[in-house]
Amino acid sequence: MIRILLSTRLGERRWTQADLARATGIRPSTINDLYHEITERVNLEHLDLICEALDCNLEDLITRVPNSERQIKYRTGKEYAHSK
Secondary structure, three states: OEEEOHHHHHHHHOOOHHHHHHHHOOOHHHHHHHHOOOOOOOOHHHHHHHHHHHOOOHHHHEEEOOOOOOOOEEEEOOEEEEOO
């Protein structure tokens, strides 16, 4: 699972979502979706702007937590099977 750590980074800087929106020019609703980790797609330019504004690296903003169950299907012959 991909986790977006924007709320943590903003808290460390004592910035609001509105502060980040003003600094980056990203729409407040987009910032809110990232903050609450409800976004399904992320614009790479937005990530770059956020990293620049917060003076952080991408790995400080996004992390991957392993899933409890594998989600990938592996091809076996003509069929796909879930890995165990």
